[in-house]
C-alpha cells in the first residue's frame with residue numbers, strides 16, 4: 479500500500495530557557511493513501527505536538543526537531559523552511575482544530591476567511607473564488623451557502639462553524655487532512671453529523687485522514703488503523719478491529735476497559751490509576767511501568783523495544799517473543815529470535 483506520510487524516529491525538544499524537555503521521543507507511524515489513521519491517548523501524551531510538527535506549526539523559538547524524519551510523499555518536512563511550509567499548508571496538507579471559534583477570526587466574514595487559501599495557493603479570479611467557496615460550503619452540508627459566505631462567525635452555531643472549518647481545510651483539495659479532536663467541543667448529535675461528514679468527504683476526495691482523539695468510540699467508528707500514544711511514545715499500533723479484539727499493551731487494554739460500554743450499569747467506571755508522567759519525570763524503563771498492573775523487574779530498568787506480530791506492534795516487555803520472530807519497527811529492522 480502506498481504511504482502518504484511516514485514519521486520515523488521523531489524526537490522533539492522544547493526549551494523554555496530554564497529546562498529542556500522532550501515530549502516526543504522516537505515516534506514512528508505512517509499513513510497509507512486513502513486511509514483514516516487514529517491517534518489516541520490521554521491528555522499530554524503528545525498527540526498535538528506530533529501533528530503540529532507535521533504541519534510545521536511548532537513554536538519556532540522554543541522547539542526543535544532533534545532527530546527523525548517526517549516524509550510526506552518522500553519529501554522530508556522536518557527540513558522545510560517556513561516559506562516552503564506556507565506553500566504546503568492549507569494546500570496539500572490541512573488541519574482542523576478542536577475549537578472553531580478560536581480558529582475563525584470574528585471580525586472577518588466567512589467568505590473573506592475562506593478566500594485566503596485560494597488566493598494564496600490557486601490562481602483564481604474573484605468570481606471563481608466566490609463560486610468555489612459556495613460549492614465547498616454546500617459540500618459540507620451548510621444550508622444557505624450563498625448567504626453564509628457574507629456572514630460573520632458569531633452568526634453561526636457551533637456545528638455550523640465546525641463545518642466552515644472543514645470547508646476551510648478542504649478548499650484546496652488536500653491529500654492529507656489532520657483533524658485534532660474535531661468534535662470534542664460539540665454536543666453529541668452534532669458530533670455524529672460532523673464525523674459522518676468527515677467520512678464522506680474523505681471518501682469522495684480520495685484523501686487520507688489523521689484523526690486525533692481521546693475517544694475510542696470515535697476511533698472504532700471512523701478509523702482503519704490506530705496508533706496509541708503514551709508519554710511521547712507510540713506504545714501500540716494495529717488495525718482497528720485487531721486493536722479492539724486483542725489489545726496487546728496494558729495501556730490500550732486500560733483505555734478499552736474504561737469505555738462506558740464495557741462497564742456494567744451502576745458499577746463504578748474503570749479508570750487507569752495514576753497519571754501520564756510529565757516529560758521531565760520520565761525515567762529509564764517502560765514509560766507506563768508505574769501505572770501498569772503487570773509490571774515486573776525488567777520494566778523498571780530497560781526500555782522495551784517495539785515488538786511486531788504481523789501488522790500489530792506493541793512496545794511492551796510482555797510481548798517479548800521467546801523464540802518468535804518479531805522486529806523492531808523502522809527501516810533497519812532487527813530480528814530477535
Ligand SMILES: Nc1ncnc2c1ncn2[C@@H]1O[C@H](COP(=O)(O)OP(=O)(O)OP(=O)(O)O)[C@@H](O)[C@H]1O
Nearest residue numbers: 492501520521522523524525526527528537756757
Ligand atoms: N509549547 C510547548 N512548550 C513546552 N511544552 C509543551 C508545549 N506544547 C506541549 N508541551 C508539552 O508536551 C507534552 C505533550 O503535549 P500535547 O499537547 O501534544 O499532548 P496531547 O496528547 O495532544 O494532549 P491533549 O489531548 O490535551 O491535547 C505535554 O507534556 C505538554 O505539556
